[in-house]
Amino acid sequence: MQQFVPLMRSTTIRILCSLVLLISLTDAQTMTIAQRVDSLLRLMTLDEKVGQLNQYTDDGVATGPVTLDKDKPQQVKQGKLGSILNVLGGERTRSWQKIAMQSRLRIPLLFGQDVVHGYKTTFPIPLAEACSWDLEAMERAARIAAVEASAGGVHWTFAPMVDISRDPRWGRVMEGAGEDTYLGSQIAAARVRGFQGKGIGQTDAVMACVKHFAAYGAAVGGRDYNSVDMSDRMLWETYLPPFKAALDAGAGTFMNSFNDLNGIPATGNSYLMRDILKGKWNFSGFVVSDWGSVGEMINHGSVKDPADAARSAILAGCDMDMESRCYTGTLAKLVTDGVVPMAVVDDAVRRILTKKFELGLFDDPYRFCDPKREAKALNEPAHAAAARDMARKSIVLLKNEKNILPISKGTKTIAFIGPLVKAVKQNKGFWDVELPGVDSNFIVTQWEGLQEKIGKHSTLLYAKGCEIEGNDRSGFAEAVETAKKADVVILSIGERRDMSGEAKSRSDLSIPGVQVELAMELLKTGKPVVVLINAGRPLVFNELADAAPAILYTWWLGSEAGNAIADVLFGDYNPSAKLAMTFPRSVGQIPIYYNYYNTGRPATGDNDRFYRSAYIDLSIHPRYEFGYGLGYSPFTYSGLKLSVGSMSMTGTIQASVTITNAGKYAGEEVVQLYLRDLVGSIIRPMKELKDFRKIALAPGESKTITFTIDKEKLSFYDQHVQWVAEPGEFELMIGASSRDIRQKERFTLTK
Numbered sequence: 001m002q003q004f005v006p007l008m009r010s011t012t013i014r015i016l017c018s019l020v021l022l023i024s025l026t027d028a029q030t031m032t033i034a035q036r037v038d039s040l041l042r043l044m045t046l047d048e049k050v051g052q053l054n055q056y057t058d059d060g061v062a063t064g065p066v067t068l069d070k071d072k073p074q075q076v077k078q079g080k081l082g083s084i085l086n087v088l089g090g091e092r093t094r095s096w097q098k099i100a101m102q103s104r105l106r107i108p109l110l111f112g113q114d115v116v117h118g119y120k121t122t123f124p125i126p127l128a129e130a131c132s133w134d135l136e137a138m139e140r141a142a143r144i145a146a147v148e149a150s151a152g153g154v155h156w157t158f159a160p161m162v163d164i165s166r167d168p169r170w171g172r173v174m175e176g177a178g179e180d181t182y183l184g185s186q187i188a189a190a191r192v193r194g195f196q197g198k199g200i201g202q203t204d205a206v207m208a209c210v211k212h213f214a215a216y217g218a219a220v221g222g223r224d225y226n227s228v229d230m231s232d233r234m235l236w237e238t239y240l241p242p243f244k245a246a247l248d249a250g251a252g253t254f255m256n257s258f259n260d261l262n263g264i265p266a267t268g269n270s271y272l273m274r275d276i277l278k279g280k281w282n283f284s285g286f287v288v289s290d291w292g293s294v295g296e297m298i299n300h301g302s303v304k305d306p307a308d309a310a311r312s313a314i315l316a317g318c319d320m321d322m323e324s325r326c327y328t329g330t331l332a333k334l335v336t337d338g339v340v341p342m343a344v345v346d347d348a349v350r351r352i353l354t355k356k357f358e359l360g361l362f363d364d365p366y367r368f369c370d371p372k373r374e375a376k377a378l379n380e381p382a383h384a385a386a387a388r389d390m391a392r393k394s395i396v397l398l399k400n401e402k403n404i405l406p407i408s409k410g411t412k413t414i415a416f417i418g419p420l421v422k423a424v425k426q427n428k429g430f431w432d433v434e435l436p437g438v439d440s441n442f443i444v445t446q447w448e449g450l451q452e453k454i455g456k457h458s459t460l461l462y463a464k465g466c467e468i469e470g471n472d473r474s475g476f477a478e479a480v481e482t483a484k485k486a487d488v489v490i491l492s493i494g495e496r497r498d499m500s501g502e503a504k505s506r507s508d509l510s511i512p513g514v515q516v517e518l519a520m521e522l523l524k525t526g527k528p529v530v531v532l533i534n535a536g537r538p539l540v541f542n543e544l545a546d547a548a549p550a551i552l553y554t555w556w557l558g559s560e561a562g563n564a565i566a567d568v569l570f571g572d573y574n575p576s577a578k579l580a581m582t583f584p585r586s587v588g589q590i591p592i593y594y595n596y597y598n599t600g601r602p603a604t605g606d607n608d609r610f611y612r613s614a615y616i617d618l619s620i621h622p623r624y625e626f627g628y629g630l631g632y633s634p635f636t637y638s639g640l641k642l643s644v645g646s647m648s649m650t651g652t653i654q655a656s657v658t659i660t661n662a663g664k665y666a667g668e669e670v671v672q673l674y675l676r677d678l679v680g681s682i683i684r685p686m687k688e689l690k691d692f693r694k695i696a697l698a699p700g701e702s703k704t705i706t707f708t709i710d711k712e713k714l715s716f717y718d719q720h721v722q723w724v725a726e727p728g729e730f731e732l733m734i735g736a737s738s739r740d741i742r743q744k745e746r747f748t749l750t751k
């Protein structure tokens with residue numbers, strides 16, 4: 001048990017405090033965490049309390065605009081800094097913690113890190129993982145990330161990001177779970193379970209941080225940090241549920257968002273943090289600001305200076321100030337001036353100290369700084385195997401004409417062309433963790449993956465062809481010549497990994513540079529060409545989508561990218577992923593999503609001109625719809641049956657359907673259940689995803705699955721933002737995608 005030995009100058013105070021502390025120590029074994037927090041709080045000065053609300057980044061690493069500050073160690077010793085982010089490795093965290101142990105009350109530091117899709121072992125970007133619809137696999141990925149990060153001294157990850165978004169111009173779509181509230185909620189909970197494992201305080205777990213609260217994904221124009229304006233109904237129905245799902249899964253902390261919401265910055269938004277999060281939802285953890293977002297309220301124009309920013313944020317429920325220095329610079333005076341009640345500061349400090357106690361940091365501040373455990377955890381073969389499994393489940397097969405795929409392993413000569421074939425770190429995508437002293441040779445490049453798979457009995461030819469960006473076509477000739485020598489051509493193209501992520505909004509979603517031109521040149525050879533598209537978001541590539549016979553969307557698949565791509569290309573894994581986000585035909589079509597309203601003039605086809613706000617120059621349909629993805633085996637759906645044709649508010653309906661693998665490859669199918677409320681007190685979407693099952697079927701095998709419909713699945717927020725279910729008729733749809741509806745039935749909900 002840690003001994004509180006305050007460094008007091010005066011003997012009297014020293015004896016008194018030691019006496020108090022001695023009593024508290026003897027009770028420590030029996031005291032609850034709440035009691036320990038309160039006994040510590042009583043000893044803290046106002047400056048020390050404010051220090052617990054203050055967070056800086058470590059030197060040399062930044063995920064936001066940096067304030068140069070050379071005396072961080074001194075501030076730690078003075079108890080003016082409670083948390084540091086971007087501290088990597090057991091040794092580095094130990095050295096910081098040792099400084100904290102020199103402070104008067106020896107309150108341990110809390111180390112936070114963006115462990116978003118892996119620590120050393122890098123998993124696919126979260127949007128790619130979401131396309132797997134495999135909750136267990138996503139939970140396992142987060143679990144492994146937590147095992148590695150906690151071994152590396154990290155207590156707290158700034159993940160999962162649960163922002164729903166319908167706008168691929170926004171670069172941060174790569175970080176979330178796509179456009180759908182139901183799927184996003186399931187994934188949010190799975191990721192929290194993975195990160196926190198058996199609970200906060202386990203040394204193989206990290207505390208989750210649900211972000212960005214809230215509605216950050218609805219930024220106007222898909223421009224990062226931009227304003228958000230929506231009805232409370234839309235907020236509650238579409239954007240808040242994944243946050244609630246993460247909270248219900250036990251998430252320890254929340255992070256608020258950069259955007260203003262309906263005119264009030266999220267960082268100073270008491271409706272979000274007090275009324276909803278800490279009020280209605282009774283959240284007992286703490287809220288950290290986003291990087292500098294407290295001070296940035298000055299730019300927003302909701303406050304006039306740093307003191308006003310600190311006042312607004314702390315009163316609105318933002319407990320910790322990441323990197324804006326408003327709290328450390330002004331909060332103590334706001335309290336002594338009576339502007340901010342001490343009780344508000346105490347509540348914030350209590351929330352943060354509670355987490356530090358739960359993490360066991362007061363019992364052993366170094367319990368996460370174990371170099372031996374770190375070395376073992378960062379070199380677990382099982383982690384790489386899980387990353388490979390997650391990656392191949394994330395690859396979406398968009399097209400496979402004449403069944404070019406899978407490629408036979410006996411193929412004599414294969415040309416592997418493109419600027420991403422031999423790229424290394426590109427495969428990690430944005431929000432990867434760059435570990436000091438760890439080189440990148442654990443990343444399996446796409447070239448290495450294919451070599452490993454078929455290099456022994458096939459000839460693998462390489463040509464770069466062109467760069468990701470720029471208009472240099474000088475490599476085309478060599479690429480075409482290489483293709484002519486091959487039986488099959490594989491082309492790997494796409495964005496640069498840092499073209500999506502934070503502050504990476506794009507107004508043009510085309511595949512950059514002359515990569516598509518290269519593809520068209522290769523197609524002219526008449527060889528079968530399989531295109532791999534690497535990106536952090538849906539891109540627009542109509543010409544290629546029409547011309548290429550086979551397309552795999554490989555996103556950014558992480559450290560096992562090469563092996564996963566090879567597994568799918570050569571049929572060792574039958575692709576099963578389904579898009580978690582709609583792919584538009586053009587930027588002009590955005591926002592476009594599957595759960596739209598019918599409008600007064602619904603269009604059923606491209607020739608309906610006076611209908612559903614269609615464009616005169618574009619199809620009404622997206623390029624690829626939510627839930628879309630092919631496999632090597634077709635699946636048939638049959639025999640949809642409802643247990644009853646109507647149900648009461650307290651009743652349920654069982655909907656069963658049979659799925660058959662009609663192909664020659666074993667595979668998995670994501671069976672999607674959509675519901676439509678045909679008439680409501682407010683209009684309801686054409687369909688909403690309300691359940692899904694991912695099932696594995698051998699060739700020829702059939703399985704009957706059953707979904708349960710209950711009142712919860714039929715409920716929605718009415719115009720008064722009340723969660724209601726209304727009697728009436730519903731349509732139940734079972735689909736292989738949101739557009740490929742295979743079976744449907746109607747039923748009635750009675751009073």
Ligand code: GLC
Pocket residue numbers: 063064085114158211290291502
């Ligand atoms: C960034 C991001 C946030 C991240 C934080 C710390 O600005 O918005 O998601 O967790 O700063 O890196």
